[in-house]
C-alpha cells in the first residue's frame with residue numbers, strides 16, 4: 408500500500424467564527440487530517456472596514472483554539488480608515504488583508520489597491536504575513552494579471568515585507584479559478600529576486616470541501632521557482648522543506 412500523501416500546511420481556513428463560513432472547528436480538524444494536511448491554522452475574519460465589518464470575541468476564540476491545540480490565527484482586514492481595536496498580541500498568526508476593491512476593476516483600480524495596501528503596511532506593523540497580494544484580480548472579468556507597469560509599486564510592498572521580517576502568503580484559492588495563486592507566478596519571481604524567502608501557504612477555505620484546495624499545485628509552483636521551504640508554526644516559526 409502506498410503511503411498517504413502529505414500536504415504540508417493550510418494556513419488560511421475560515422470557521423463558523425467568520426460570517427461567511429459554517430465550518431465547525433472539529434470538522435475542519437477532521438477534514439484536514441483526512442486530506443493528509445499536516446499543519447493547519449484557522450484564520451477567521453476580524454474585519455475593520457465599513458463593509459463586511461466583523462469582530463471576534465478574542466478570548467472566547469483563543470480558548471476554543473487552545474482546546475484543540477491549534478495556533479490562534481486571524482485574518483485581519485483593514486481599510487486603513489477604521490480605528491484599529493484589536494490586540495494582535497493575542498494571536499500566533501495575524502494575516503494582514505485589505506479587501507476593498509473599487510469597481511470597475513481595471514489596472515487603475517489595481518494600482519489604487521496597491522497604494523492603499525502600501526500605506527496600510529507603512530502604518531501598521533503588527534502582523535505576520537501579508538495575505539493575497541494581488542487580491543482584486545480574482546474579481547476581474549477576465550482575471551487579467553497585474554500589469555508590469557505596477558511592478559515598481561509591487562516591489563515597494565515586497566521590500567517592506569522583507570525589511571520588516573514578515574512572510575508572504577501564497578493563497579491558493581484562485582488556482583482552480585485561473586491557474587495561479589495570489590500572488591501570481593511573476594510576482595513570486597519578483598519576491599525571490601528581491602531576496603524574499605519567507606512564505607506561508609493557505610487555501611482560504613470557506614467550507615470543508617475547500618480545505619487544502621490548490622495547495623499541492625501551489626507547492627509545485629514554488630518549487631519550480633526555486634523556493635525550498637515554507638514556514639510553519641508550533642511553538643515558534645520554522646522552515647520546513649517542500
Ligand SMILES: [Zn+2]
Nearest residue numbers: 482504538539
Ligand atoms: Zn481575505
Ligand SMILES: [Zn+2]
Nearest residue numbers: 419421482611
Ligand atoms: Zn480569507
